[in-house]
Amino acid sequence: MSEQDDPEMEELLEQDLLDFSGLLSEEERRTRDRVRAFVDERVRPGIAEWYEAGRFPVELAPELGRLGVLGMHLDEPGCPGRSAVEYGLAALELEAGDSGLRTFVSVQGSLAMSAIAKHGSAEQKSRWLPEMAAGRLIGCFGLTEPDAGSDPGSMTTVARRDGSDWVLNGRKRWIGLASIADVAVVWARTDEGVRGFLVPTSSPGFAARPIEPKLSMRASIQCDVDLVDVRLPADALLPGARGLSGPFACLNEARYGIVWGVLGAARDSYRAALGWSLTRRQFDRPLAGFQLTQQKLATMAVAVEKGQLLALHLGRLKDAGRLRPHQISIGKLDNTRAALAVCREARTVLGGNGVTLEHSPLRHANNLESVRTYEGTDEVHTLVIGQQVTGLPAFR
Structure with missing residues (x-):
């Protein structure tokens, strides 16, 4: 019997321990559910094959455009103009499929399209943004x-x-x-x-x-x-960008998406471990019945739940126009580290089977090694926070 055919199993996997959904608006929940359904239908069936082959499924680009996640939070010609929280929820659901998918959406929307939206002329915006939002241009x-x-x-x-x-x-x-x-x-x-x-x-x-x-x-x-x-x-030439503040403004958009995205990888890995531990039997009992396994699962669950609350808080600040760079660094640094720890721990619950592409945690963990590095390493974000704490720059 599959997990989808077992209502009790499904209920355990879908538990919302801190009632995170209760903090979301109806529209935010609809956006989350719509992107989750897309990932379930169009990404999960093929991701292991794409990962093994080293292939990005570029054929999904126009579908992502129709889904409304390209330049999702930009209020520009042809762009969806959704909230920062909705974009964050979409990033989480996309990365639950694979970091590569969320990275595509991030590079397209939070970096390339954001640069045009923030720094481009009216002519540049009208030429590029609608086609990029539709996924027809990359x-x-x-x-x-x-x-x-x-x-x-x-x-x-x-x-x-x-x-x-x-x-x-x-x-x-x-x-x-x-x-x-x-x-x-x-x-x-x-x-x-x-x-x-x-x-x-x-x-x-x-x-x-x-x-x-x-x-x-x-x-x-x-x-x-x-x-x-x-x-x-x-x-x-982008007329509105002078100095490094130009690209940095775009990097902060991408970093914000990562704060949410990595939690998708963590949640998917946690659920994979939980589902496996409930059905895998050793020494005449489910793995989930052992104290050490429950300790692992509880630690993973707390990390995911806590990370979601941090991401939501930053999203509310962004929607209110009050999000500051050091706050993004806190989210990117801590949620990425926590997500990587969850994925690695989830792999241990799966035992030797966890090193195969049949299961997602090690794939997610491998991906997060890149996510941990791009858009600012741990060290860079630590120093951003350190400068805010002390008032002293320590980059040089």
């Missing part, structure tokens, strides 16, 4: 470089004027979606400081190569990008 965000990860201020990519044009030269690394993108938001040094450019990926001199092989985020795409004398017209 974007990427080129900030990180081979020698400039946590320190984007040391980037070496440059853009120089040549008449009315701009010419870009440089390299970027770990650029999500670059090999399938239609447009790249590229950040480069200029005589006016760091500026952002919209680079059609069909431009001569633009080349993207997927980084392979990977042990993490296998159902996702990250690339090396080369920019060799890429010539752009004057209107490729």
Whole structure:
């Protein structure tokens, strides 16, 4: 009998220990349930195969557009204009399927589309955002470089004027979606400081190569990008972005989504462990009947529930226009660490079977090793919080 055919089992798996759902509005619950149903129908049946093959299911892009999760929280032409909390709930449900799926939505919406929405001209917004929100065009965000990860201020990519044009030269690394993108938001040094450019990926001199092989985020795409004398017209410049505050504003959008997303991986892993422990029998009793197993399950459940409350609090602050960068760092740092611990512990409940792709916890744990690093490492977010606590910057 499957878990879906066992009402008692389903009730145990779906328990809401702290009545988190009771803190949500009816519209927020509808958004959550709609995205969860999509993941159950379109992601779970294929994710193990995609992960093993190292393939991102790009065919889902227009479906995600119709689902309304691309640029979900942007109030711009063609964008859904939903709340920050709704976007967070969607990120959680997407990552319960796989971090690669949530990463696609994050790169597309919180990075590439957010850059255009925050810093673009009216013409740039109308040209790109509606098609990107529909999933018909894909974007990427080129900030990180081979020698400039946590320190984007040391980037070496440059853009120089040549008449009315701009010419870009440089390299970027770990650029999500670059090999399938239609447009790249590229950040480069200029005589006016760091500026952002919209680079059609069909431009001569633009080349993207997927980084392979990977042990993490296998159902996702990250690339090396080369920019060799890429010539752009004057209107490729994002007029509203000057200095590193431009890309950082977009990074904070992505980091906020991660605060929620990682809890999806944690919840899915916890439920996998709980379901297994209730049906797997050893020494003539279910694994769930042993004290050490219950300790593991209780610890995992508390971590997921606590993380949801933190994410919701930050979401309410964001919707009220009061969310600050150090608060995002608290959420990204703590929820990612907690989620990774949950996934690893869930794997132990599954025993040796947990190292196969039949079960999700180790896949989630592997993915979270990447999530823990991108959009700011543990160390970077620790120092952001430390600066807020002490008033003293300690990055250099």
